[in-house]
Amino acid sequence: MSGGFGELxxxxxxxxxxxxxxxxxxxxxxxxxxxxxGYNPLCGDRVEVYLRVEQGRIEEIAFEGVGCAISTxxxxxxxxALRGKSLEETRRLFExxxxxxxxxxxxGGSTRGGADTxxxxxxxxxxxxxxxxxxEYPMRVKCATLAWHALQSALAAGKATAGRG
Amino acid sequence: xxxPTTSAPARAAAGGSAIAASTxxxxxxxxxxxxxxxxxxxxxQTIHGRPLIYLDNAAxxxxxxxxxxxxxxxxxxxxxNVGRGVHRLAQLxxxxxxxxxxxxxxxxxxxxxxxxxxxxxxxxxxxLVAHSYGRGRRTGLAAGDEVLVTAMEHHSxxxxxxxxxxxxxxxxxxxxxxxxxxxxxxxxxRLLSPRTxxxxxxxxxxxxxxxxxxxxxxxxxHRSGAVLLVDGAQAAPHLTVDVAMLGCDFYAFSGHKVxxxxxxxxxxxxxxxxxxxxxxxxxxxxxxxxRFEGTTYAPxxxxxxxxxxxxxxxxxxxxxxxxxxxxxxxxxxxxxxRLLQRAAERLSAIPGVQLVGSARERAGLLSFxxxxxxPHDVGTVLDGLGIAVRAGHHCAQPLMEVLELPATxxxxxxxxxxxxxxxxxxxxxxxxxxxxx
Numbered sequence: 001m002s003g004g005f006g007e008l009x010x011x012x013x014x015x016x017x018x019x020x021x022x023x024x025x026x027x028x029x030x031x032x033x034x035x036x037x038g039y040n041p042l043c044g045d046r047v048e049v050y051l052r053v054e055q056g057r058i059e060e061i062a063f064e065g066v067g068c069a070i071s072t073x074x075x076x077x078x079x080x081a082l083r084g085k086s087l088e089e090t091r092r093l094f095e096x097x098x099x100x101x102x103x104x105x106x107x108g109g110s111t112r113g114g115a116d117t118x119x120x121x122x123x124x125x126x127x128x129x130x131x132x133x134x135x136e137y138p139m140r141v142k143c144a145t146l147a148w149h150a151l152q153s154a155l156a157a158g159k160a161t162a163g164r165g
Numbered sequence: 166x167x168x169p170t171t172s173a174p175a176r177a178a179a180g181g182s183a184i185a186a187s188t189x190x191x192x193x194x195x196x197x198x199x200x201x202x203x204x205x206x207x208x209x210q211t212i213h214g215r216p217l218i219y220l221d222n223a224a225x226x227x228x229x230x231x232x233x234x235x236x237x238x239x240x241x242x243x244x245x246n247v248g249r250g251v252h253r254l255a256q257l258x259x260x261x262x263x264x265x266x267x268x269x270x271x272x273x274x275x276x277x278x279x280x281x282x283x284x285x286x287x288x289x290x291x292x293l294v295a296h297s298y299g300r301g302r303r304t305g306l307a308a309g310d311e312v313l314v315t316a317m318e319h320h321s322x323x324x325x326x327x328x329x330x331x332x333x334x335x336x337x338x339x340x341x342x343x344x345x346x347x348x349x350x351x352x353x354x355r356l357l358s359p360r361t362x363x364x365x366x367x368x369x370x371x372x373x374x375x376x377x378x379x380x381x382x383x384x385x386x387h388r389s390g391a392v393l394l395v396d397g398a399q400a401a402p403h404l405t406v407d408v409a410m411l412g413c414d415f416y417a418f419s420g421h422k423v424x425x426x427x428x429x430x431x432x433x434x435x436x437x438x439x440x441x442x443x444x445x446x447x448x449x450x451x452x453x454x455x456r457f458e459g460t461t462y463a464p465x466x467x468x469x470x471x472x473x474x475x476x477x478x479x480x481x482x483x484x485x486x487x488x489x490x491x492x493x494x495x496x497x498x499x500x501x502x503r504l505l506q507r508a509a510e511r512l513s514a515i516p517g518v519q520l521v522g523s524a525r526e527r528a529g530l531l532s533f534x535x536x537x538x539x540p541h542d543v544g545t546v547l548d549g550l551g552i553a554v555r556a557g558h559h560c561a562q563p564l565m566e567v568l569e570l571p572a573t574x575x576x577x578x579x580x581x582x583x584x585x586x587x588x589x590x591x592x593x594x595x596x597x598x599x600x601x602x
């Protein structure tokens with residue numbers, strides 16, 4: 001991605017392109033305790049998120065589906081960020097992520113580029129800061145948050161949708 | 166539906182030449198592209214630091230100065246409410262709007278101006294017919310009746326019929342398309358029956374660009390005793406429309422896609438059908454005499470135009486149609502045929518790029534896929550390079566289901582696009598491939 005793309009590089013940074021090419025934790029999760037489908041009727045993107053939650057902590061997380069680079073990379077990086085997190089940490093991280101991609105003032109701009117802040121607390125956006133560029137593309141916010149919304153539905157639905165796979 | 170990349174250009178090219186051949190019988194018409202572009206002030210801008218390349222004309226087109234001036238002139242010089250005013254300005258505004266109706270009549274080749282109803286756009290035109298014709302005492306559908314649509318319809322030529330069928334206990338049947346994206350006329354023949362009351366067909370598909378053989382369809386429809394509504398939203402900017410030659414009963418199109426303002430469009434309806442149809446909205450302007458005991462209604466077209474209309478919109482639409490006819494729809498069609506042919510050749514020559522649809526007769530647009538890249542990402546990268554295209558399901562979800570695609574990227578052309586812009590599109594798509602390689 002040499003010159004000429006300007007701010008596009010902010011949107012399609014190397015981390016995002018990499019997770020789009022090789023999504024992590026992709027596939028069904030046998031023994032999932034929670035799962036839910038996120039669907040964006042506007043673009044046809046569809047992502048299913050699987051979780052195994054034990055004692056209020058996400059022990060395992062995976063996803064599958066079809067979507068654009070932003071939604072695929074977001075789902076992939078979400079699974080990496082949330083493994084081992086408590087549900088409360090998960091909720092607060094989503095708040096920060098949401099603020100980041102909607103360009104809200106507390107959008108984690110300070111962590112931008114600080115992906116490797118060693119010893120960062122549970123609320124550090126870490127690699128998720130790569131999505132800061134989405135703030136410039138209001139049409140793409142839904143792509144970046146699709147997996148997160150599916151995650152929320154899965155957790156809200158409790159055990160009702162449990163036992164898939 | 167997925168066509169092998171290698172054979173796509175030849176077919177698409179054939180489609181492009183077919184348009185040209187049917188319209189350029191004599192000497193090649195002169196087409197002053199630079200002058201045309203100068204007529205559209207919006208085009209002279211940069212997007213993300215690059216010259217704007219506007220290839221989203223099927224969604225909406227840009228406006229020539231003549232349209233901007235007509236709208237401004239109406240407000241500046243002779244604006245008043247239309248219809249009943251006795252004063253000078255009311256007379257001027259009314260006369261201008263009725264002249265606009267006459268311009269639309271001539272543009273679509275209708276026999277009388279009374280056959281032209283002003284509406285907000287194609288969607289409202291179709292809803293008008295579904296409500297009034299579809300639910301009228303003399304014309305309405307009964308339980309067991311059928312409405313036929315095609316697999317390539319925009320939601321606006323599908324959902325109004327679903328609502329009507331649901332309410333009336335009628336059935337909606339769908340005429341399928343073949344692998345090229347052409348309508349299956351044999352299936353249409355099989356589906357037509359004495360139960361068929363209304364057939365609703367796009368003149369040009371907004372996803373595939375397919376031009377449907379409306380005259381042939383009208384003949385089949387009329388032989389089985391049904392009426393034919395044509396959604397002309399994607400055809401009016403590109404083809405000469407002649408409702409007499411097409412033989413359709415209703416023809417709908419939008420102003421904003423023919424270089425006119427948004428919020429205005431027209432419905433052509435055959436005079437005897439409009440005369441038999443009840444009002445669909447009540448209010449001022451559509452009545453003859455109002456008493457508390459009951460009201461009698463104005464004759465068409467006023468019967469279908471309740472309330473203060475979009476006055477400046479009608480005047481702007483007429484200015485747009487005048488602009489088009491002055492350029493010459495044949496000349497426009499020939500030029501756009503060249504753009505389409507070049508785009509099909511260039512895009513299909515890129516490895517991993519696949520054109521969606523390969524109808525022999527096409528107009529206006531190309532849908533395509535870039536292997537391994539979601540259409541939204543294609544759209545965003547192109548935007549970064551100053552190129553406006555559409556990505557998504559194009560308000561034709563059932564068609565996307567038939568094609569087994571979640572979305573496509575669509576480049577749609579207008580009379581001001583250049584061959585250089587088509588080349589820039591192809592180069593940008595190659596960049597997309599590099600970015601996501």
